[in-house]
Amino acid sequence: MKKLYLIFAVSLLSACATTDIQSPGSQEPLDRSIPDSAPSDSDRSFSNKTPREPKPRVENKSRYGNPPYYEQDGKVYHVLDSADGYIDVGVASWYGKKFHGRRTSSGEIYDMYQFTAAHKTLPLPSYARVTNIDTGKTVVVKVNDRGPFVKNRLIDLSYAAAKKLGYDDKGTARVEVQVLASPRSTGVGATYERGELVIPPIKEQNSTPGLFVQVGAFSDALRADTLAARLREFFQQPIKVTPFKNSQGMTLNRVRIGPLGDGSTAESILQQLRQYDLGSTPKLVTE
Structure with a gap:
């Protein structure tokens, strides 16, 4: 690729x-x-x-x-x-x-x-x-x-x-x-x-529930949205931005690709993202 x-x-x-x-x-x-x-x-x-x-x-x-x-x-x-x-x-x-x-x-x-x-x-x-x-x-x-x-x-x-x-x-x-x-x-x-x-209804067919590639987590919501928008140009997968509170009570905005169909798809995406310094390390996560 x-x-x-x-x-x-x-x-x-x-x-x-x-x-x-x-x-x-x-x-x-x-x-x-x-x-x-x-x-x-x-x-x-x-x-x-x-x-x-x-x-x-x-x-x-x-x-x-x-x-x-x-x-x-x-x-x-x-x-x-x-x-x-x-x-x-x-x-x-x-x-x-x-x-x-x-x-x-x-x-x-x-x-x-x-x-x-x-x-x-x-x-x-x-x-x-x-x-x-x-x-x-x-x-x-x-x-x-x-x-x-x-x-x-x-x-x-x-x-x-x-x-x-x-x-x-x-x-x-x-x-x-x-x-x-x-x-x-x-x-x-x-x-x-x-x-x-x-526009067909959104379906998540043949996907493993909760399998995501997390690209980063940002306190700046605008930065997270900007990252998600750019990722959508390169990956034909769902891209989600979800806020959560960490153990220190700080709200972060996670940018995730998924849910993904299988582990090989996730690994392929990880390999592409890891070629570059994105300010954080992309990783495979489940929910």
């Missing part, structure tokens, strides 16, 4: 004021009614050729960016298990120069000159046709990022995609988003059926 990025481990120790999910669209959910500054020729450090629209294809879900759910700015988003049949209408924004070269939620590097997009709940990667409702212009994009988290925004397109749709100088446009290819359903998680989001 690919190692977690070192920046992930370092950021866990910071008492951050946000619980973003580490993507250009989410790190700073700006109102892009005023567009990003227009790129210059010197900005073409990643793409020197005219971009081609990606060819839609069914891919496996990316290792990163596909937790069953995540929380952003106090709101919970359920990532779709598969987006076959998805179609929706809403407002598109775009992001460009400010995030060029930074890592997306899927782990890919954002290139504003390629046809890509950020969406809050589509599985990564998905491929979608985006149509400017006012002009009829269309573009096919690869959805490889999370966002936008500004109210009433449906999708965040790359600079190149926004330019092809003709709204790069306006900031936003009314669009239709139709998924052309999406990872195959695993049979669990949220789905999109007949235009409605269907």
